[in-house]
Amino acid sequence: MKRIIAPVDFSEAAENAAQYAGNLAAFYGAELWLYHTYEVIIPVSDVGYPFVNLNEMQQAAEYELAAFKERIQSKIKPLVTIKYKAENTTLSEGLTAFCEELKPDMVVMGLSGKNALTRLVVGSNTIRTVQQLAYPVLVVPPKADFIPIRKIGFACDYSKLIATSPIEPLKTVVTDFRAELFVLNIIYNSTSLSPEGKEEAIYITELLKDLKPTYQTILSDDVTNGINWFAEKEKIDWVVVIPQKHKLMDKIFKRSQTKDLIYHTHLPVLCMHE
Secondary structure: OEEEEEEOOOOHHHHHHHHHHHHHHHHHOEEEEEEEEEOOOOOEOOOOOEOOOHHHHHHHHHHHHHHHHHHHHHOOOOOOOEEEEEEEOOHHHHHHHHHHHHOOOEEEEEOOOOOHHHHHHHHHHHHHHHHHOOOOEEEEOOOOOOOOOOEEEEEEOHHHHHHHOOHHHHHHHHHHHOOEEEEEEEEOOOOOOOHHHHHHHHHHHHHOHHHOOEEEEEEOOOHHHHHHHHHHHHOOOEEEEOOOOOOHHHHHHOOOHHHHHHHOOOOOEEEOOO
């Protein structure tokens, strides 16, 4: 049975992403897990009794999740199996452990919230998850409506393709959805493909030949603009990217292209780690 996890913080972004995840589960033939974490710092009184009852906090979280589940279920047709879990931990630690337990095919998260503070918190949690979680993470933009996935764009760098690309997971996603694959190589106007890049382009053609992808080189001074332009032109449904693990100096001085794309596209972005 395929599984999808949707982290829930009860924000508008989370509810939209969970509804998207539910429709995706119906299309994908998967069960959906709603996952909520909360952190409680327990102050202790002078007589040694905590002011906060953890059992009550857990019950309250589960009550809210049950109501959340009913709202999501009412918006999804056909019905899908929806389960939920709440626990007292951080999102990062809890989600990592839950993924190791459940082995999901995908984690689905929203990005923007309804106010500046929520956007900051939800956005940072999503970006942190994309960077740290070893499972595919689908980032759903605000107010995105689910449509059947028929065209997938794989944005890559030919010069680093073999070393960094999760070829088998990519094949699985494309095959499961019976989608058309577009392999997008974004290069700057002032650059050309290196000899090494040409060799890897030939090799990747062989690796992906069963999927019969369309290959497209896009000349653009801005990676995000180039991808958005092509996605609009070809009516791409999802974009797949590989979050790179940069060195410290790169993190300080260079803007993350994955993060930039996530914040500046209307398409769901599937992040798959190398």
